[in-house]
Amino acid sequence: MLTQREKELLAQIWERNIPVADDIGAEALLRMFTTFPGSKTYFSHLDISARSPHLLSHGRKIVLAIAKASKDIDRLTDTLAPLQTLHAYRLRIDPANFKLFSHCMLVTLASNMGDSFTPVAHAAMDKYLSAFSAVLSEKYR
Template sequence: MLKQREKELIAEIWDKLTPVAEDIGSEALHRMFTTYPGTKTYFSHLDISQRSPHMLSHGKKIVVAIAEGAKDISQLTVTLAPLQTLHAYTLRIVPTNFKLFSHCMLVTLACHMGDDFTPVIHAAMDKFLSAFAAVLSEKFR
């Protein structure tokens, strides 16, 4: 899956992005809700307008979880185990939504990073976010 250099690169990037977690996470969520309106159903009790306190808070939680998973990708399943259970059994999120969000996060990163979002980073981040989405979906099988 990911080469050692890709793992290191991903960890470095997410470490740098953690200080702007609210911005990146809320932007990716807003992009997902706009592009895939069906994903809003899980957030009907929250204010999902762009940059609302709910969006900023949830966006930050997501980015922090992604950054935590990026620290040791080989342990992604262990790191995400509590989130797997929460999303599968309590929240009952449709697994496809994780893939949709991963794509929106990838686009958000490209916009945020600009020229620093090289083809190498794009490929590595796509692999990582795909793995992240797959791990979150495992409990649904």
């Protein structure tokens, strides 16, 4: 799936973005809610306005989960098993939202990282987020 160089690049990207995980995650979520309004369904009980505490908190959780899983991509299914169960059985999130969020995360990273988000970095992140979304969706089958 990913080359060793791509895995190293992902590690560098997430290491750089961990300190701003709440901002990156909240921005990606807000992009998703704005662009795909149907995705807000699962958050109707939270304040999802820009920079709200709920959005920042949930955004941070998502970014930290994505960053943590990127450290051991070869065991992605094992690493994400608890999140698979949570999203499929307890939260019952539409798995299409994982792909939508992945796209919004790519746009957010590109806008925040500027020139350092090279085409190679973009391709590596796209492959990783696609795998991440696919693994989260596995429990729905």
